[in-house]
Ligand SMILES: Nc1ncnc2c1ncn2[C@@H]1O[C@H](COP(=O)(O)OP(=O)(O)OP(=O)(O)O)[C@@H](O)[C@H]1O
């Protein structure tokens with residue numbers, strides 16, 4: 001095939017308990033979040049234009065990458081191509097801001113794996129490709145739980161950390177409308193490189209709380225409590241969450257970004273100029289051939 005395109009939903013983590021591991025396929029997080037209809041589309045094109053099998057010249061992973069038309073670097077994407085042993089040009093386009101808590105790096109890695117498998121006829125299974133993307137993301141330090149959530153879709157719950165074969169998933173059976181406003185980036189690598197004990201403790205408490213009553217309101221409430229307990233809440237987000245609550249709505253902070261998300265019309269009701277989307281029901285997918 002000349003090229004292939006895949007889509008992965010943006011993934012907002014409501015709360016998480018990180019479990020790093022030397023083996024990046026076993027590394028991961030427990031937690032829960034929202035897979036969004038807004039997300040990331042990736043087109044993969046063989047770099048030599050042939051698309052026939054893996055790269056014999058040993059240039060695998062030497063990808064040129066564009067993010068929304070501008071040359072950019074994305075370590076998880078490079079790692080996926082190296083692991084799959086192919087040389088490709090990758091074009092990423094994102095509906096959501098990068099570095100702001102939507103798991104763009106995980107979505108780009110996962111879409112790249114799905115599209116590269118098709119473009120290069122690699123004959124890998126979906127679980128195998130999810131594992132490659134998850135391990136690339138964990139090894140790059142840009143995320144722990146986004147890829148598995150993005151593959152599942154819906155309101156994914158990570159009961160056990162890690163790639164397929166190690167992790168265990170569940171979900172919250174709801175499909176709310178979601179609004180979001182982003183005030184900017186927060187470095188995932190810096191938070192994951194810091195003291196994880198308070199984050200893990202708060203994340204475990206939030207997961208216990210959610211699984212007692214797994215609905216959308218509890219997901220937001222558990223996320224809100226987590227942001228405070230884990231010491232991750234930032235002032236602009238706290239202000240917006242309070243403004244939504246003052247209007248009777250539910251909002252919380254997107255991990256890990258300076259981003260607030262709300263259910264229904266919570267942010268517009270509070271006077272914010274918010275983007276709106278729905279829940280992506282089925283998760284990441286190869287775009288059908290035209
Ligand atoms: N313009 C850009 N702004 C921010 N990051 C960029 C940009 N271009 C490329 N990147 C790369 O994108 C990745 C962003 O990862 P990061 O984990 O910070 O955010 P994210 O994946 O969008 O979501 P989350 O905040 O949920 O983890 C990094 O690998 C970074 O090097």
Ligand SMILES: CC(C)(CO)[C@@H](O)C(=O)[O-]
Nearest residue numbers: 013016029143144145146
């Ligand atoms: C670490 C994280 C919050 C970064 O977006 C996410 O990958 C997660 O939930 O593990």
